[in-house]
Amino acid sequence: MAAVMPVPAASRVLMSGNEAVARAVWEAGVKVAAAYPGTPSTEMLEVISTYPDLYAEWSVNEKVSLEVAIGCAYAGSRAFCCMKHVGMNVASDALMTLTLTGVVGGLVIAIADDVGLSSSQNEQDSRYWGRFAHVPVLEPADSQEAYAMTLYGYALSEKLQVPVILRMTTRINHVKSLVTVGERGEHVGAGFTKEPARFVMVPGNAGKRIPLMFAREIKLRELAETSELNFIEDGPDKRVGFIASGPAYMHVKESFPNAPVLKLGFSSPVPFDKCRELAAMVDQVVVVEEVEPLVETELKAQGLKVIGKEILPLQGELSPNVLKPAIARLLGEPMPETTTFAPMQVFPRPPTMCVACPHLGVYYTLSQVRNLNISGDIGCYTLGAGHPWNALDTCVSMGASMGVALGMDKGRGEADKDKRIVAVIGDSTFLHMGMQGLLDMVYNKGNVTVLLLDNRAVGMTGGQNNPGNGYGIHGEEAPRIDFARLVSALGVKDERIHKVNPYELPVLFKTIRDEVKVPDVSVIITDQPCVLVKDYHKLKPFEVMDDKCTGCGNCIDVGCPAIHVTSRGKEVKPSGREVDLAFVRIETSVCTGCGLCVQPCAPKAIVHHMATSPINLVTKGCEA
Numbered sequence: 001m002a003a004v005m006p007v008p009a010a011s012r013v014l015m016s017g018n019e020a021v022a023r024a025v026w027e028a029g030v031k032v033a034a035a036y037p038g039t040p041s042t043e044m045l046e047v048i049s050t051y052p053d054l055y056a057e058w059s060v061n062e063k064v065s066l067e068v069a070i071g072c073a074y075a076g077s078r079a080f081c082c083m084k085h086v087g088m089n090v091a092s093d094a095l096m097t098l099t100l101t102g103v104v105g106g107l108v109i110a111i112a113d114d115v116g117l118s119s120s121q122n123e124q125d126s127r128y129w130g131r132f133a134h135v136p137v138l139e140p141a142d143s144q145e146a147y148a149m150t151l152y153g154y155a156l157s158e159k160l161q162v163p164v165i166l167r168m169t170t171r172i173n174h175v176k177s178l179v180t181v182g183e184r185g186e187h188v189g190a191g192f193t194k195e196p197a198r199f200v201m202v203p204g205n206a207g208k209r210i211p212l213m214f215a216r217e218i219k220l221r222e223l224a225e226t227s228e229l230n231f232i233e234d235g236p237d238k239r240v241g242f243i244a245s246g247p248a249y250m251h252v253k254e255s256f257p258n259a260p261v262l263k264l265g266f267s268s269p270v271p272f273d274k275c276r277e278l279a280a281m282v283d284q285v286v287v288v289e290e291v292e293p294l295v296e297t298e299l300k301a302q303g304l305k306v307i308g309k310e311i312l313p314l315q316g317e318l319s320p321n322v323l324k325p326a327i328a329r330l331l332g333e334p335m336p337e338t339t340t341f342a343p344m345q346v347f348p349r350p351p352t353m354c355v356a357c358p359h360l361g362v363y364y365t366l367s368q369v370r371n372l373n374i375s376g377d378i379g380c381y382t383l384g385a386g387h388p389w390n391a392l393d394t395c396v397s398m399g400a401s402m403g404v405a406l407g408m409d410k411g412r413g414e415a416d417k418d419k420r421i422v423a424v425i426g427d428s429t430f431l432h433m434g435m436q437g438l439l440d441m442v443y444n445k446g447n448v449t450v451l452l453l454d455n456r457a458v459g460m461t462g463g464q465n466n467p468g469n470g471y472g473i474h475g476e477e478a479p480r481i482d483f484a485r486l487v488s489a490l491g492v493k494d495e496r497i498h499k500v501n502p503y504e505l506p507v508l509f510k511t512i513r514d515e516v517k518v519p520d521v522s523v524i525i526t527d528q529p530c531v532l533v534k535d536y537h538k539l540k541p542f543e544v545m546d547d548k549c550t551g552c553g554n555c556i557d558v559g560c561p562a563i564h565v566t567s568r569g570k571e572v573k574p575s576g577r578e579v580d581l582a583f584v585r586i587e588t589s590v591c592t593g594c595g596l597c598v599q600p601c602a603p604k605a606i607v608h609h610m611a612t613s614p615i616n617l618v619t620k621g622c623e624a
């Protein structure tokens, strides 16, 4: 994204948590910011990239992004890195050694937990990383805190030479609230000082750093005990006191405004004395934390009598509708009236791909080929598991389609011995973590057909630039990876590499059918862009001629949302078999003329749209 003029200092601005963190990163004088996109963290780096005087990059995966930030922090400059929760699983290898070396310039790592699974394959609690790596965790409860804690994170990081985790959740990342912003401060990096005993983590050196890490943790706990980010708010209703952090704190305040609350902003290491102070003020203590019972378990280990997940769920947000009944049950009170709404009658709208998405052709074709086990991956194309294609059988983690496919091949049961194994992976996911899996597959002589869907975009998170599309973070030209050469370099035989236009269904069908029969690793690269990127060009739309449509429904199986059913019927075939009929219409205002649905329409009922209105519905600049 192009640079913009930052809002002046002292302005009060409505900001999401992501925007607030971005502003604080800029004000902190950060020199390098790196990330791999992932909901709900993506906007942090997108916004950072619009600020002047710092370097921002989309890295190929979270581990690389953290390593780039580490290099900057080793060089004495301030660095920032952000990711969604599963990204830290990838980056943790670097984190677990970084905790031994520590940093020179401040390093804040923002991890966004998708509590409630809005757009993730699992629900994780990133506060664990603070415990595992013995680094501090800060937890904002709104955008102002996200801003302030990011700034504080740099001071803390440099004070104790430790990376700082800023744990956010979807509600904090995306909800907007007012933030008072400040000035950008200059931070001058000291430059890299060669210090092998600290920065070269071989056993002899690392072993000497471990006691320093634990000594640092003692100092961190002392700081947490006195931190202004951890404070008790007294209240007249002493029956229950609450310990809460992040958005859970807001839910507690809304639900029980008269109860004493210990708010944890500097939540790890846990300030045990502060917790004891609250416990002494109330009849009983309830720990309200999303997702895992981390604070609760640690307090119980300290001998504190607290209640937590015995009465609260281990999954999802702890909103007032969850908290109020749980506490009423604890106190033996009648159930409070909760706000309920009559179910709204909404038209069922399952998740689907975009109109004319190039993946439609791939999944339509896969749904037509018999005898396949299809290992999938993370991205828009995971939707291939849904209706009408049902053409994806597994989805585990970024890049997992490769290893899972090889494992399916090598571990075939009797029932699968004649199955063909297919792996489907997108371009960005392939560069993120799929390449290694393909190399493994080649090296270990797998029998898998890989469909590499090169749509030149990280489509799922909004089309960020990456090495697959040849543009940098600001839209400038950058080297573009040639996927055919890349997979060739990974050892796939050149005769087993095919580039196919996914809109040409017969060619795609024949290529897949032929390659799955070859007992070797094949890679079929589809090479048409995502319909949401600037490289995509619309064509003249199509329409259905009602008098020619037989209602066979073949076009519906393509799965394009521009096609909808206008009426249904039944037909009795000469054999006596009754078949369902579905007559259709194409929404010409959104049809991009990709031609996918035209191909399975035997009666040729789908033809180019003849505009009858003076309004030309074809977007300006489209090819006709």
Ligand code: SF4
Binding pocket: 355, 356, 541, 542, 558, 560, 561, 562, 563, 586, 590, 591, 592, 593, 594, 595, 596, 597, 598
């Ligand atoms: S041609 Fe058919 S498949 Fe392509 S966008 Fe139009 S309606 Fe959808």
Ligand code: SF4
Binding pocket: 544, 548, 549, 550, 551, 552, 553, 554, 555, 556, 582, 583, 584, 600, 601, 602, 603, 604, 605, 606
């Ligand atoms: S494929 Fe052709 S004939 Fe069949 S429903 Fe679609 S438009 Fe009608």
